[in-house]
Amino acid sequence: MAASDNRLGATRRALLMFAIGAPAAGFAAAAAAQGACVDLDALPSGQKAMRNALGFKLVSDDPKRRCGGCAFYTAAEGSCGKCALLSGGPVPAEGRCDSWAARQ
Numbered sequence: 128m129a130a131s132d133n134r135l136g137a138t139r140r141a142l143l144m145f146a147i148g149a150p151a152a153g154f155a156a157a158a159a160a161q162g163a164c165v166d167l168d169a170l171p172s173g174q175k176a177m178r179n180a181l182g183f184k185l186v187s188d189d190p191k192r193r194c195g196g197c198a199f200y201t202a203a204e205g206s207c208g209k210c211a212l213l214s215g216g217p218v219p220a221e222g223r224c225d226s227w228a229a230r231q
Contacts, residue, residue, distance in 0.1 A: 164207030165217040174216050178224070181212060187223030195220030198228040 167175070167185070187193045194200045199211040206220040 164203075164205070164219055170216070174213060177213055177216075182225035183213075183218075184223050185219060186221050189223065192223055192227045193220060194218045194222040194224075194227075196230055197223075198230045199226070200230070 165185070167178070170178070194208060194210065195202070195206075197210075200208050200218065200220070201211070201215075202208045202220070203217075208218055208220055209215045210218045210224075212224070212226055
């Protein structure tokens, strides 16, 4: 019986590791899809403060008002770009801030 108990323990361990790892993998994939061009935690404090002051969001709640359609946005690689209001700081095209202005 000891051999079957050990195998059962290994199965439980594998299940627990999967249960812990699966949500983390899903979160990483979602983060990669949304705002992969900017890691908010790695930004300098000045950039963080400016983004907070402007009410910056990684994903716009209004599809018509996204960074990609803003006058201050300059496209870069993929769905990433730079924002003039953030001193050229990186922003995702799907993002938005309170100072959004339609591109002419």
